[in-house]
Amino acid sequence: MQSDQFDEPRWLPVLDRWVQKLGMTRALLLLCGTVWLLAVGMSQLAITLMGQGNRTIATVSSSVCALSITSVFGYVFLRLVVHLEQARKSMLRHATQDALTGTFNRRYFLEQVGREWARARRYDTACALLLIDVDHFKRVNDSFGHLCGDTVLRQIADVSGETLRQADVLARFGGEEFIVFLPHTDPLGALDVAERIRERVEALNLSWNGKSVPLSISVGVAALGIEHQTLDQLIHDADEALYAAKASGRNCVRAGAGLLPGRSSVFSG
Numbered sequence: 001m002q003s004d005q006f007d008e009p010r011w012l013p014v015l016d017r018w019v020q021k022l023g024m025t026r027a028l029l030l031l032c033g034t035v036w037l038l039a040v041g042m043s044q045l046a047i048t049l050m051g052q053g054n055r056t057i058a059t060v061s062s063s064v065c066a067l068s069i070t071s072v073f074g075y076v077f078l079r080l081v082v083h084l085e086q087a088r089k090s091m092l093r094h095a096t097q098d099a100l101t102g103t104f105n106r107r108y109f110l111e112q113v114g115r116e117w118a119r120a121r122r123y124d125t126a127c128a129l130l131l132i133d134v135d136h137f138k139r140v141n142d143s144f145g146h147l148c149g150d151t152v153l154r155q156i157a158d159v160s161g162e163t164l165r166q167a168d169v170l171a172r173f174g175g176e177e178f179i180v181f182l183p184h185t186d187p188l189g190a191l192d193v194a195e196r197i198r199e200r201v202e203a204l205n206l207s208w209n210g211k212s213v214p215l216s217i218s219v220g221v222a223a224l225g226i227e228h229q230t231l232d233q234l235i236h237d238a239d240e241a242l243y244a245a246k247a248s249g250r251n252c253v254r255a256g257a258g259l260l261p262g263r264s265s266v267f268s269g
């Protein structure tokens with residue numbers, strides 16, 4: 001997970017307040033006037049100190065003053081650019097990521113996958129969806145505390161992320177629920193990915209204050225078919241499959257109706 005802390009120059013809020021108070025035009029005029037007076041004053045001082053009337057000294061001292069002032073302004077400008085870029089990245093993270101797990105958030109998932117899903121439908125390519133839900137998560141929170149619960153969510157996000165391909169999209173869909181979009185993946189491939197994630201979560205072996213935390217997930221799988229007119233319908237199928245996984249005793253993978261006609265659509269833990 002990335003931190004939202006960034007190195008904000010301390011003078012930036014002061015500068016901001018100052019510009020707000022005076023208005024941009026007046027602040028700029030005041031700044032230019034001060035810099036100009038400073039430049040003239042410094043070069044005059046240098047000329048007086050180093051010998052009056054000497055043209056070479058005057059030229060050198062004015063150049064030194066101009067260079068120092070340019071350096072200060074260059075520094076301020078560069079820090080502003082760096083700060084703006086950090087702020088932009090931080091805003092982007094807030095808009096797209098879940099703060100706890102570092103996965104994408106629900107809003108970004110629906111936006112991003114909405115486009116990919118439409119493309120898959122349009123060009124008739126395979127794609128699938130997984131809904132992952134932590135089993136008895138309330139018990140984990142109640143027995144080990146919310147900090148442990150948060151760690152569980154992070155670990156499940158990490159394990160899922162490590163199992164997926166780069167083109168797959170993983171997001172936190174709700175409290176203890178994750179969603180995965182698998183582009184160019186047929187039903188068998190999707191079941192395989194779901195089962196691998198389930199196995200890896202089961203093997204996590206997390207202990208909290210010396211006690212082992214029982215961990216498992218249930219996964220519902222749905223794959224794009226002609227009956228899916230909207231992304232919501234695909235999600236709904238995955239949700240029904242997840243419900244079936246919970247009803248079958250949890251810690252297992254279930255496929256949506258009609259995903260694999262004529263085959264067993266069950267993987268069990």
Ligand SMILES: Nc1nc2c(ncn2[C@@H]2O[C@H](COP(=O)(O)OP(=O)(O)OP(=O)(O)O)[C@@H](O)[C@H]2O)c(=O)[nH]1
Nearest residue numbers: 133134135136137138139141146149150175176246
């Ligand atoms: N630690 C932590 N807990 C959360 C977070 N978001 C949701 N929860 C908790 O997740 C729990 C979900 O509980 P339930 O919906 O009853 O589900 P469950 O206990 O996992 O039961 P099943 O899904 O049926 O296996 C609730 O206790 C929520 O408070 C979070 O960000 N951190």
